[in-house]
Amino acid sequence: MTAKFAKRTYKRTQFPIPCAQCGAKAPRFTEEQFIPDDEEYTGDLQVIKTENFWSGKDGEIGRLLRLWNGKDWCTLPYGNFCTTQCAIDYANNVVETRWRSR
Numbered sequence: 001m002t003a004k005f006a007k008r009t010y011k012r013t014q015f016p017i018p019c020a021q022c023g024a025k026a027p028r029f030t031e032e033q034f035i036p037d038d039e040e041y042t043g044d045l046q047v048i049k050t051e052n053f054w055s056g057k058d059g060e061i062g063r064l065l066r067l068w069n070g071k072d073w074c075t076l077p078y079g080n081f082c083t084t085q086c087a088i089d090y091a092n093n094v095v096e097t098r099w100r101s102r
Protein backbone atom coordinates (compact mmCIF):
# COMPACT_ATOMS: atom_id res chain seq x y z
CA MET A 1 0.00 0.00 0.00
CA THR A 2 1.28 3.42 -0.91
CA ALA A 3 0.71 6.08 1.72
CA LYS A 4 1.30 9.75 1.14
CA PHE A 5 0.97 12.06 4.10
CA ALA A 6 0.46 15.76 3.63
CA LYS A 7 2.67 18.26 5.38
CA ARG A 8 1.27 19.44 8.69
CA THR A 9 1.26 23.18 8.91
CA TYR A 10 -0.74 23.55 12.12
CA LYS A 11 0.20 22.54 15.62
CA ARG A 12 -1.94 19.97 17.37
CA THR A 13 -4.09 20.66 20.44
CA GLN A 14 -6.52 18.55 22.47
CA PHE A 15 -9.35 21.13 22.53
CA PRO A 16 -11.06 23.16 19.81
CA ILE A 17 -9.96 26.76 20.42
CA PRO A 18 -12.36 29.45 19.12
CA CYS A 19 -11.01 32.78 17.85
CA ALA A 20 -11.13 35.31 20.73
CA GLN A 21 -12.61 37.97 18.43
CA CYS A 22 -15.09 36.28 16.05
CA GLY A 23 -15.51 32.83 17.61
CA ALA A 24 -14.49 30.92 14.47
CA LYS A 25 -13.48 27.39 15.33
CA ALA A 26 -10.05 26.03 14.49
CA PRO A 27 -10.14 23.10 12.07
CA ARG A 28 -9.80 19.47 13.06
CA PHE A 29 -6.23 18.16 13.01
CA THR A 30 -6.32 15.77 10.07
CA GLU A 31 -3.96 13.91 7.81
CA GLU A 32 -4.25 12.79 4.21
CA GLN A 33 -3.71 9.27 2.99
CA PHE A 34 -3.69 7.98 -0.56
CA ILE A 35 -5.51 4.68 -1.16
CA PRO A 36 -5.11 2.93 -4.54
CA ASP A 37 -8.36 2.20 -6.40
CA ASP A 38 -8.29 -1.54 -5.65
CA GLU A 39 -7.84 -1.12 -1.87
CA GLU A 40 -10.09 -0.15 1.06
CA TYR A 41 -9.06 1.96 4.04
CA THR A 42 -8.59 -0.39 7.00
CA GLY A 43 -7.21 2.02 9.59
CA ASP A 44 -9.06 3.16 12.72
CA LEU A 45 -9.23 6.88 11.94
CA GLN A 46 -12.50 8.54 10.88
CA VAL A 47 -12.72 9.26 7.16
CA ILE A 48 -14.16 12.77 6.99
CA LYS A 49 -13.55 13.45 3.27
CA THR A 50 -12.83 11.39 0.16
CA GLU A 51 -11.62 12.76 -3.16
CA ASN A 52 -10.74 10.99 -6.37
CA PHE A 53 -7.04 11.34 -6.95
CA TRP A 54 -4.74 10.77 -9.88
CA SER A 55 -1.02 11.22 -9.61
CA GLY A 56 0.42 12.54 -12.84
CA LYS A 57 3.93 11.76 -11.64
CA ASP A 58 3.63 7.99 -11.28
CA GLY A 59 0.21 7.42 -12.87
CA GLU A 60 -1.43 6.05 -9.70
CA ILE A 61 -5.24 6.22 -9.55
CA GLY A 62 -7.12 6.11 -6.28
CA ARG A 63 -8.66 8.21 -3.57
CA LEU A 64 -7.25 10.79 -1.25
CA LEU A 65 -8.75 10.36 2.23
CA ARG A 66 -8.83 13.02 4.92
CA LEU A 67 -8.58 11.26 8.26
CA TRP A 68 -9.29 12.45 11.80
CA ASN A 69 -8.59 10.69 15.09
CA GLY A 70 -11.74 12.19 16.68
CA LYS A 71 -9.96 14.20 19.37
CA ASP A 72 -7.18 16.42 18.00
CA TRP A 73 -7.70 19.95 16.74
CA CYS A 74 -5.45 22.50 15.10
CA THR A 75 -4.25 25.58 16.89
CA LEU A 76 -5.40 28.86 15.34
CA PRO A 77 -2.91 30.34 12.88
CA TYR A 78 -2.38 33.56 14.91
CA GLY A 79 -2.28 32.55 18.56
CA ASN A 80 -5.82 33.13 19.87
CA PHE A 81 -7.05 34.56 16.55
CA CYS A 82 -8.05 33.15 13.20
CA THR A 83 -6.76 36.11 11.17
CA THR A 84 -4.55 39.14 11.73
CA GLN A 85 -7.67 41.29 11.18
CA CYS A 86 -9.34 39.63 14.18
CA ALA A 87 -6.23 40.29 16.27
CA ILE A 88 -6.21 43.96 15.24
CA ASP A 89 -9.96 44.36 15.91
CA TYR A 90 -9.57 42.78 19.34
CA ALA A 91 -6.59 44.99 20.21
CA ASN A 92 -8.43 48.15 19.11
CA ASN A 93 -11.47 47.18 21.20
CA VAL A 94 -9.23 46.77 24.25
CA VAL A 95 -7.60 50.19 23.73
CA GLU A 96 -10.94 51.95 23.11
CA THR A 97 -12.45 50.34 26.21
CA ARG A 98 -9.52 51.69 28.27
CA TRP A 99 -10.00 55.20 26.86
CA ARG A 100 -13.70 55.17 27.65
CA SER A 101 -13.06 54.12 31.25
CA ARG A 102 -10.66 57.03 31.98
Ligand SMILES: [Zn+2]
Pocket: 019, 020, 021, 022, 023, 024, 081, 082, 083, 086
Ligand atom coordinates in the same frame (compact mmCIF):
# COMPACT_ATOMS: atom_id res chain seq x y z
ZN1 LIG B 1 -11.52 35.45 14.08
